[in-house]
Amino acid sequence: MDLTYWLPIIWAVILVAAISIYVILDGFDLGIGMLFALERDPGRRNVMVSTIAPVWDGNETWMVLGGAVLYGVFPGAYGTLLPAFYLPIILMLLALIFRGVAFEFRVMTHGTGREKLWNVGFMAGSGIAAFCQGAILGGVVQGVKVVDGAFAGSGLDWLTPFSILCGLAVMCGYALLGATWLIWRTTGALEASCRRWASKLAIGLFVGIVAVSLWTPLLHAPYLRRWTDWPNIVFVLPVPVLVAVLGVLFVRGLRHEHSKGPFLCALGWFFLCLSGLGITVWPYIVPPGLTLWDVSAPPSSQLFQLVGTVILLPIILTYTIYSYRVFRGKVTETDAYH
């Protein structure tokens, strides 16, 4: 087996898995932050926050893992993508600061004028972070100017109609994840509002997915061929079909008052979108120029890190699931009030 060939592929799979887990987990956190804008009642807002307060830190850690893996295994990508997306990344980090401290600060300033500041910080921080993540993703897909292994573009190259569309789509998708999570974890008036929001957000996300899917193949010729050439088409066709199937399931779940169903469908959508993007850009990690192999660390680094990852990731998943289970069950307003 040729290590220099296979190790980057294994790592690409791990990286995509880590990013997917991040998007799903922090997606509903950030979504709940955005839904704060729609829910004015302080009691219900407290319920919303209390469903994620014990887990948000763990969710965000997947993003730290994504950054660290990129840094250790694909340093060439870390060193070109981060300067290329300098402004949106810093903006996202600053937004996440406001979002993260708001959990404690809004409680500690309860009853004072400052509480409002942190509520707004929670909403705006969540929304801006979601937008930036989508825009960065879109920016990667549309490509980065690289000369001699270093970023050679300018600071605002990433900002295009396409990346803005991706940013908005991700905002919509995260809000949908948040709403469906709350359908699962709450009751009463809050759950009912969430069902209403979820149906609207699902339409928004659906439009976003269609628009991005139609636009992406037009960005670079190889993208188009990946989706239209025989026999590729056999492998990629299930993706749009499954998106539609999930759509049907989602509508039925909302109608029949399923509690978990809509959330699982939303997760499925995200998973399919990320797979679709992966299929599109493969094997480039910094399109259009750099492949996985161009940017990867020497095999000795990748191997050393792989050993630890294979041992540690299952352990991490085990205690993460345990901690989710400790806090399972519906949270109601009377619980949140006492």
Next chain:
Amino acid sequence: MQPAHDIALLLARFQFAFTVGVHIIFPAFSIGLAAYLAVLEGCWLKTGRSVFLDLYRYWIKVFSIVFGMGVVSGLVMSYEFGTNWSVFSQKAGPITGVLLSYEVMTAFFLEAGFLGIMLFGMNKVGRKLHFAATCCVSVGTLISMTWILSSNSWMQTPRGYMIDPATGRFMPADWLAIIFNPSFPFRLVHMGLAAFLSVAFIVGATGAWHMLKARREGKAATAPVRTMFSMAMWMAAIVAPLQIMAGDAHGLNTLKYQPAKIAAMEGDWDSTARAPELLFGIPNMKTEHTDYAVKIPLLGSLILTHSLEGKVPGLKDFPRDQRPPSQVIFFSFRIMVALGVLMMLVGFWSLWLRRTRTLFTNAVFHRVAVCMAPAGFLALLCGWVTTEVGRQPWTVYGLLRTSQSVSPIMLPSMAVTMTAFVVVYVIVFGSGIGILVRQLGHAPQEGEQETSSANASDILAERMHPEVIESTSGKGA
């Protein structure tokens, strides 16, 4: 190089130093406080005395705020290597990036996974499991410190690498040599003690403040207040002398591997035996002389080599473009050492007061303890400034220059984000510290929370987190 590049480099460095300097405060606080909380909960389980539970519940509120700020400021750090030092990360990523990944997988997840249970889970998992969660979080902070210091120490004293001639990248050759590089054990011990000491002085100052307040109101200090003050002063008396010994050993290690840094710390220009120790002076990098020097003969050699005849290095031994800026680290080093000595004196004083049974009544001592609240964190920051500025002009010591590590970021972007960082950090962390201080202004309540009564703990939890009471009811699937 063109001036725009120089200014961008300066901003990149300043931005990194500012963000990491803010960040380090909170992790150090978390490391010390998590360990303290584990000790408190352990004492409570063992003795059943409610005073320990009162203290646990008091300090965990502080911990939840501090930890949150540590997480968000740390998130920034993990991406800033790439945004500000892209060339460094491309070259050293195969080593430092892997160490950071191990930190995430062995430490951050552990902390995050059990933090929820530690903060909100007392009524859900039972006492023993809850104690286990507290211990996991505490161990997590220590593991995290170990990896990041290994990475930083490797940048100070690189070992176990090869340089790829084609790309100039650092290729790992021997991971054990990389992780256990020569300065790592010293830095680990010194930093760990610094975190414990910093928190001890915060806890001590809080206790002293509430004793002074009770005294003004003509009341007796409550048991939790006295207990925490006493615990903190034990830490000061024991750990401060240990820290000075650790610092001394660290200095000898640095003399061996980074003599230019020592020369700059000491403000010495000419290498001599029987060197004096400078108490004060203003090093001048241009005239190659330390002005207004106040010296103690022979002491320099004695401290650095533990012998009167020992030869200590001088900055003139090194080419001009390899000298760290002495004006900065001469002072940061002295401030750290002075604070260390002060902390030790406070610790010894507390021992004396214990003998005379006036530890809880001596108001002068309590005032001093309140003033010493920030001493640990100040010393810690000064220590980092010494270490990092003393490494200049290198990022990877002797191998990769700072000026060759920086990203190709345009000056305008840099200037915009620098401003944004300062504004946001001042608002967020300024408010955070304000909230902390207000929180510490409330005295811990005695006996208010009967442990077995779910009801009482709910009332407490509600005050602390009104949104997360879901303990007694609401377990529907």
